[in-house]
Amino acid sequence: xxxxxxxxKQAAKQTAKPADQPVxxxxxxxxxxFNVGLPNETEVLHGIDLTLRRGEFCAVMGPSxxxxxxxxxxxxxxxxxxxxxxxxxxxxxxxxxDHALTRLRGHSIGFVFQFHNLLGAFTALENVxxxxxxxxxFPNAAMAERAAxxxxxxxxxxxxxxxxxxxxxxxxxxxxxxxxxxxxxxxxLADEPTGNLDTQSADAVFDLLRRVNxxxxxxxxxxxxxxxxxxxxxxxxxxxxxxxxxxAGG
Ligand SMILES: Nc1ncnc2c1ncn2[C@@H]1O[C@H](COP(=O)(O)OP(=O)(O)OP(=O)(O)O)[C@@H](O)[C@H]1O
Numbered sequence: 001x002x003x004x005x006x007x008x009k010q011a012a013k014q015t016a017k018p019a020d021q022p023v024x025x026x027x028x029x030x031x032x033x034f035n036v037g038l039p040n041e042t043e044v045l046h047g048i049d050l051t052l053r054r055g056e057f058c059a060v061m062g063p064s065x066x067x068x069x070x071x072x073x074x075x076x077x078x079x080x081x082x083x084x085x086x087x088x089x090x091x092x093x094x095x096x097x098d099h100a101l102t103r104l105r106g107h108s109i110g111f112v113f114q115f116h117n118l119l120g121a122f123t124a125l126e127n128v129x130x131x132x133x134x135x136x137x138f139p140n141a142a143m144a145e146r147a148a149x150x151x152x153x154x155x156x157x158x159x160x161x162x163x164x165x166x167x168x169x170x171x172x173x174x175x176x177x178x179x180x181x182x183x184x185x186x187x188x189l190a191d192e193p194t195g196n197l198d199t200q201s202a203d204a205v206f207d208l209l210r211r212v213n214x215x216x217x218x219x220x221x222x223x224x225x226x227x228x229x230x231x232x233x234x235x236x237x238x239x240x241x242x243x244x245x246x247x248a249g250g
Pocket of ligand 1: 042
């Protein structure tokens with residue numbers, strides 16, 4: 001069992017990415033409360049500052065209930081901060097209308113979750129096609145080709161016509177990653193994508209994330225409870241009780 005802070009200290013020793021890359025995500029004093037105005041109002045994030053640059057791969061660690069998913073939901077524009085500033089891909093988001101947030105999210109952000117939310121009765125290929133469809137009712141040849149390429153890039157070409165529900169957990173997570181990459185997002189948010197997998201499958205999914213990050217310059221926020229995987233990231237932040245208590249690397 002790693003000591004608290006060990007992962008962040010060791011990550012600091014790793015080589016940092018160049019600091020002159022453009023900023024993809026910037027949070028300043030972000031606070032989040034739930035049940036605002038009700039007797040059970042609770043502040044879960046207490047003023048988070050965070051900068052993520054193009055091509056940076058940042059682990060987010062911290063105990064259960066510390067606010068990691070809440071933070072990812074805010075960065076992913078699925079939820080709004082109660083206070084503070086959030087810039088995504090250079091756009092200040094806090095004053096944006098819902099439809100503008102949806103547009104920015106769709107073009108700039110890919111999500112991979114612990115429970116990958118694939119449609120089990122649909123094939124691997126169909127799952128990857130979903131975000132490419134947009135308003136189109138049916139996929140065109142270019143969409144089908146892109147989905148096939150994405151599945152190939154995660155090593156799943158032979159399984160493209162398998163119903164997703166029949167694939168192994170690791171394979172399903174790779175389909176989820178291919179789906180998240182469909183729109184070529186600048187930012188990938190991964191909330192414990194390896195949490196449900198055996199060590200070998202977790203390593204394979206992590207290696208894929210790392211490869212995408214290195215080859216395409218995708219910035220990644222990667223929530224994990226696994227200190228060994230955190231050590232392989234460019235930087236690590238530790239969130240405890242809604243505050244960033246340690247930051248290393250970057
Ligand atoms: N919609 C909500 N309404 C009220 N409280 C919430 C809501 N979502 C999260 N919380 C609370 O916010 C706190 C932080 O939750 P969050 O899921 O962000 O933690 P976490 O660090 O991701 O935990 P885990 O590692 O277990 O996934 C918890 O106390 C949780 O109960």
